[in-house]
């Protein structure tokens with residue numbers, strides 16, 4: 001039965017936006033964990049550990065996110081596991097996003113001059129104290145804007161979770177479009193919802209970056 | 217642990233999957249076609265947009281930044297849906313390949329504007345003044361002073377953006393373009409070996425990305441010499 | 445017992461021998477000025493003394509403790525050896541007070557209230573008591589360097605190393621930093637300074653060391669040696685610096 005596009009549909013889409021946000025939040029936490037591990041590995045004394053982190057990043061960034069999601073959802077199901085799409089999605093986003101976040105954070109730490117480490121060492125700080133009191137606080141300032149940029153990327157990427165059946169806002173849009181035969185209206189509303197979520201973050205990231213550059 | 221044991225027990229069978237290699241090649245060609253078309257169009261759009269953003273009149277600047285903001289703050293997948301499913305409602309009917317190319321160009325163009333603009337802005341004011349002092353016109357300065365010099369700093373960012381973008385084109389499979397990713401579902405329905413299919417697809421993308429990296433690095437060295 | 449005892453050390457970067465059989469013994473309260481062309485190994489020698497660079501031969505003892513002994517706790521050593529760099533290397537995210545008290549608090553485990561008094565005390569020594577809560581990027585180059593000196597003083601080191609601490613400063617700011625160094629020397633601190641300030645070396649130095657191609661080329665009492673260099677290289681160096 002065909003029905004028109006009503007305000008109710010907007011409410012449904014808004015409701016689905018909740019799942020988009022939840023998905024992004026879960027994926028962000030997962031990516032942060034993976035990213036932190038990778039960034040730490042890149043600081044390691046052992047060449048093999050650093051090399052492992054580099055290979056991970058190259059491997060993960062050379063394969064589309066969509067492939068990761070399908071591998072984890074349909075592929076792992078073949079092994080005889082009942083895979084929850086949410087688990088597959090968050091895992092996929094974390095594997096994939098962690099590689100990016102790890103690079104962002106490593107870059108931020110790398111941009112702190114080596115003389116700062118030395119100044120800490122010369123005062124008798126241990127390596128972990130140098131990290132904690134000197135390097136990390138300065139890198140955080142540098143890393144925040146690109147980390148917010150990453151979050152925007154992540155929110156947009158959650159739309160791909162619709163392909164493994166998660167009922168987030170894009171999937172809800174597909175269903176609404178099929179029910180109302182108003183694809184243009186529906187997808188524009190969906191786009192507007194993403195925009196409403198992402199645009200403020202983008203602007204925030206920009207203004208922080210500008211403020212930071214001005215303060216230098 | 218469970219997973220590891222299951223993988224061992226699974227018994228991989230790549231034979232049937234690899235037997236469908238012709239499908240993979242076809243899909244790969246579609247992905248490459250899409251990427252190259254989008255790259256050419258996106259680059260042109262990006263340079264134009266960046267030139268307007270940097271040197272154009274106020275209203276045009278606003279137009280470009282709105283375009284950039286809209287594209288960068290919405291998912292490619294939704295952009296594809298708007299163009300492929302949405303436009304027919306306005307009487308514009310596009311086949312999926314055309315819709316995909318249009319969406320991809322618009323998408324890549326917006327990201328390219330930002331990269332190219334940063335490149336333009338990295339040219340010191342003194343260079344422009346030197347051009348003016350030599351009696352070059354505005355467009356001449358743009359072409360001979362700004363464009364060439366900024367290329368050098370833009371190319372690395374553009375190439376990694378392009379590789380990233382090329383992998384992202386997998387989303388076009390969702391509007392029924394038979395690209396490399398779409399091939400996976402074709403082969404899957406023949407062989408029912410999902411896991412193997414996606415491993416093979418992952419491998420192809422991985423090789424593709426590495427090859428592109430080498431191509432870009434080589435091209436950069438050819439164009440700008442060994443120093444970077 | 446000397447505070448710093450350098451015995452025949454060799455330092456290489458790859459195949460490049462930067463310090464070649466260098467020896468130097470510094471007694472308590474001495475002010476050693478180290479002169480030499482750029483690249484002669486002056487900075488490297490200082491960095492070896494507080495263990496920032498490992499050595500490939502010979503030995504360094506600070507207050508009787510072997511620096512390159514694997515059993516030597518570098519963190520303890522560095523509390524005894526202060527170093528001030530040409531480029532200040534203040535922590536830009538910390539206030540002047542926190543710059544000074546960071547190490548006393550987390551390495552020497554002083555209480556925060558106590559450490560603030562400590563900061564005030566060393567800042568008074570460098571004439572910047574009013575900058576306690578300022579941030580580094582609001583200070584002039586000379587002020588930054590004085591804070592860096594104060595930061596080092598706050599650890600109560602047994603010896604202080606200064607690596608061209610006035611070289612990055614405009615001439616009119618050099619004076620204020622030299623004045624501070626003068627005060628530190630007058631208070632009895634054992635100091636090793638790499639500097640191009642010959643006047644300072646002559647007036648406040650106990651001995652001068654002239655380094656050349658990674659070796660101690662000439663060494664002697666400050667005033668006499670500067671007035672009567674014994675080697676042609678030192679004489680050439682001095683006339684180049686003075687004219």
Ligand SMILES: Nc1ncnc2c1ncn2[C@@H]1O[C@H](COP(=O)(O)OP(=O)(O)O)[C@@H](O)[C@H]1O
Pocket residue numbers: 457462480481482483484485486487488489
């Ligand atoms: N970290 C390093 N790696 C390689 N070579 C170095 C390093 N630090 C210093 N050198 C080399 O050691 C030599 C002495 O340097 P340095 O001690 O800085 O001299 P000075 O302080 O007298 O100008 C120079 O040839 C320099 O190139």
Ligand SMILES: [Mg+2]
Pocket residue numbers: 486487488607608
């Ligand atoms: Mg030096």
